[in-house]
Amino acid sequence: MDYLPIFTDLKHRPVLVVGGGDVAARKIALLLSAGAKVFVVSDALSDPVAELHQQGVIHWLAKRFDASQLDDIFLAIAATNDSTLNARVFQAANQRRRLVNVVDDPARCSFIFPSIIDRSPLVVAVSSGGKAPVLARLLREKLEALLPASLGTVAEIAGSWRGRVKQRLKTIVERRRFWERIFNGRFAALVAANRIHDAQAELEQQLLHHEGQTGDVTLVGAGPGDAGLLTLRGLQAIQQADVVLHDSLVTDDILALVRRDAEQISVGKRAGAHSVAQEETNQLLVKLARQGKRVVRLKGGDPFIFGRGGEELEVLAAAGIPFQVVPGITAAAGATAYAGIPLTHRDYAQSVTFITGRCRLESDGLNWSQLAQGHQTLAIYMGAVKASDIQHQLITHGRAPSTPIAVIGRGTRADQQVLTGTLLQLSDLAKQAPSPALLVIGEVAALHQRLSWFGESADRQIFQQNQPAQWQSVVNLA
Structure with missing residues (x-):
């Protein structure tokens, strides 16, 4: 996590904005909405900023920046088109241990402005750490559409009732479950319909008749x-x-x-x-x-x-x-999909069987003759330890040693590994795979070479004929 997301109370706190243009105006508007006491340093003010100064809403502190202006400041913002001046503000603020934001310069920011969804007192902030602000804005737009405008009123009413709820419901668990039911029930619907009096009455009824829930x-x-x-x-x-x-x-x-x-x-x-x-x-x-x-x-x-x-x-x-x-x-569905191996395919496999490798292979009741038949897929969970026995049983009961196989280690994760070969190589490949590993046996395993899609190395297959089994068709998707 590059930045710790925090919400700061700026009410009546002094904030210095260096710059008086359009960018500074946007930052000033945001600061004023949070109740900050804004001081501006700029040789000239744009019309919106000048109007705020004329109205007495902000203070035009000076035309030239001086480091001493930061002495009594809570945080600072540099919003000029002069990179040298912005760097001076950043350096002076750091020396005084003041939080500082240089607009559009993440390297010179000890705090950043997120994209904001305002349902005050409920506020949601989204940030990409300055790396992709457009992406953060797009996500904010999606959240704006998802979060009803009435959420702020819901939060206001809930805040006014917290004392009464705490007095009646003694444990944190009881209170949390009460509020979960309230926020997901008729109360929230009444607030959305702007029936505030009815919503208050509903909340009171729910509190009076609340009963402790069993686990x-x-x-x-x-x-x-x-x-x-x-x-x-x-x-x-x-x-x-x-x-x-x-x-x-x-x-x-x-x-x-x-x-x-x-x-x-x-x-x-x-x-x-x-x-x-x-x-x-x-x-x-x-x-x-x-x-x-x-x-x-x-x-x-x-x-x-x-x-x-x-x-x-x-x-x-x-x-x-x-x-x-x-x-x-389940692992068989997820890991094989991420490895580009369809469990069934009308040209290669008309059925799939899930098997656990944690069994006694000599007395497990498995019908190995049936499992050894072709044109079917075997997905074996937790089978790496007994891969040698599984290989032996299948070949002994008639499955061709050349049957394609895959061993998928840590399937669907960033460090997924897919090792492919033949049934004759199953034991050797299983020893190399990271845990947890899934064994896939059947003709569909060969499709991995063409259908692999997950990970940066998905398009770089390594296949060497007549090499030791451990070097054959090893794909590291880390």
Whole structure:
């Protein structure tokens, strides 16, 4: 994060603007809207700035800049077309530890002006850190269209009621859930219709009849890694959670979307590493829900595809805990799509089978003769450790050693790696792939060479015939 976004109270605080032209006029208007006491230094004033001076709204401090003018200033803005003067203002402000903004010169800014969506007292600010101001403006325009004009009134009324709500509802969780229901219910609709008296009455009724809510659990599929693949419903769930129990496969980018004051508990399981027993996780879900908390069980991929989601729900159902499920994009669908490998294709594969590699291959009940048939795709989760056994079983039961395969490590993430070869090379390639890895076996894997699209190296395939397996068709999409 290049800049820490903060909101500053400028009411009655002195602010120095060096420059009196049109750009300075825009900055002055913004400062005045925030209640600042504006002092201007400029050899001449444009008509809008001169009018503000004549009205006594701003103070024309001097025609020439002097560093001493910054001594009693809260922050400064340089808005001239003289780069030498702007640099002097920047240097003098830095020496005095004053915040300073040189317009259109990010390198000389200790603070920047964001694009603003004003629904006062609710204010939303968008910034690109000075790198793409047009992009920030376009995003602001989209948000302007999404946020109703009545939000400011909603916030004003809520602010006037905070004391009463706090007096009646003693815990933070109770108050947060109350306001969530209010902002998503009839109260907000009445404010939007400008029926303020009715909205106040609705708020009072909701507060008088508010009852404490029991806890519940929501199973949320986080997807295969890319935070952009988290569903909208999943995002809403983790934003409303009091506590989030997450797997080790859930990426930091997704965890960063969890509400900041929510408790996060890692209950991940990793081969060869310390992990939380499934029974312990089950009982923790029950315990937290019985405490009245809104619990999210956040799982990589989809909760019901090799995610033990069904087992956890059985425990919750037996304990009488309310629950719901938010599906996620499973690794086989997400990772193969990002690798340019269609799971089915009418010329190559008429079916796809999902298999977990965490099984005893000799006694797992799998029909290897059926799995070894051609024109189908096998997507094997957590199969890297047993890739040698999988390779042996498939070849022994008739799958051609030349069958195309792919090993996708850290699928959908910025450091995704796709290693392709043949079934005869599966064990060697699986050893090289970063974890977590998905094994893809079938004719569709060969399409990666033509359909790869994700990452800067997607168009640079490396393929060397008659080389050691570990060098063949390795694509690093970091």
